[in-house]
Amino acid sequence: MxxxxxxxxxxxxxxxxxxxxxxxxxxxxxxxDHRMWAPQMSTLIQTHCVLRYDTRGHGNSQATGGEYSLDxxxxxxxxxxxxxxxxxxxxxxxxxxxxxxLGLALDYPGKxxxxxxxxxxxDAPDAYADGWHQRVEIARQKGLTALVDGTIERWLxxxxxxxxxxxxxxxxxxxxxxxxxLDGFCGCAAALTTLNYRDHLSAILAPTLCVAxxxxxxxxxxxxxAMAEAIPHGQIVVVEEAAHLSNLNQPNKFxxxxxxxxxx
Numbered sequence: 001m002x003x004x005x006x007x008x009x010x011x012x013x014x015x016x017x018x019x020x021x022x023x024x025x026x027x028x029x030x031x032x033d034h035r036m037w038a039p040q041m042s043t044l045i046q047t048h049c050v051l052r053y054d055t056r057g058h059g060n061s062q063a064t065g066g067e068y069s070l071d072x073x074x075x076x077x078x079x080x081x082x083x084x085x086x087x088x089x090x091x092x093x094x095x096x097x098x099x100x101x102l103g104l105a106l107d108y109p110g111k112x113x114x115x116x117x118x119x120x121x122x123d124a125p126d127a128y129a130d131g132w133h134q135r136v137e138i139a140r141q142k143g144l145t146a147l148v149d150g151t152i153e154r155w156l157x158x159x160x161x162x163x164x165x166x167x168x169x170x171x172x173x174x175x176x177x178x179x180x181x182l183d184g185f186c187g188c189a190a191a192l193t194t195l196n197y198r199d200h201l202s203a204i205l206a207p208t209l210c211v212a213x214x215x216x217x218x219x220x221x222x223x224x225x226a227m228a229e230a231i232p233h234g235q236i237v238v239v240e241e242a243a244h245l246s247n248l249n250q251p252n253k254f255x256x257x258x259x260x261x262x263x264x
Contacts, residue, residue, distance in 0.1 A: 004080055007075055009061065011054070013052065023050075033058045036094070040258070056187070057184015069190075070099060073188070074108070090116070091112050091114070095219065098120025099192070116262075119244050129192075132190075144177055144178060154217065154244050156173065198230070205232070214238050
């Protein structure tokens with residue numbers, strides 16, 4: 001693990017793979033960290049030099065107080081890339097990480113060679129924003145422990161959680177949530193309530209693959225299909241039997257989809 005001071009916060013990052021390969025940047029979901037990508041790493045390093053980082057306030061990255069904005073989170077990623085002399089990269093993000101990728105493609109188009117946006121959305125309708133306001137209130141009053149079970153239910157399908165063979169994945173999910181700073185969770189949740197990329201998707205220049213979990217209620221398949229159709233070089237692939245964290249819920253199917261796109 002290394003750290004870089006970006007926009008007043010220490011951002012933790014990891015680099016794996018052959019430095020001669022093209023760069024691939026991975027951006028994590030809210031309440032997770034770089035460990036969420038463990039099932040993908042052996043596949044991704046075959047073709048890329050992979051940069052993982054913990055979003056501000058998550059994992060080993062420093063939390064700052066107050067509400068965050070998507071502009072700040074996007075600037076964190078752009079700043080980290082600049083600090084490592086990464087001019088451009090393929091970018092793979094899921095949920096909040098996918099939204100960060102959308103923002104990077106819009107605000108720093110030269111930095112994104114290709115974008116893989118997974119289980120994410122481009123707007124924050126009232127019901128969606130209200131849900132985050134409610135979770136922040138619960139977290140402030142009772143701590144993140146009170147949100148663990150409900151979050152895991154959204155992340156992983158019931159059938160997946162019921163299998164004893166998947167116990168380690170469920171425990172990883174639990175540990176990532178509880179390892180998230182309260183300020184980091186609340187700050188990033190506030191950023192999600194202001195999501196407003198939908199009307200700007202047509203400006204994304206990078207070829208973009210949208211990946212949707214068939215059972216994802218947070219970023220439904222129809223929402224992601226509309227996103228893909230609004231992006232000039234966008235396409236959509238659905239990972240069957242996957243909820244919100246499709247990469248953990250169906251790692252083999254997810255890896256096949258992503259590696260096929262990255263090799264194309």
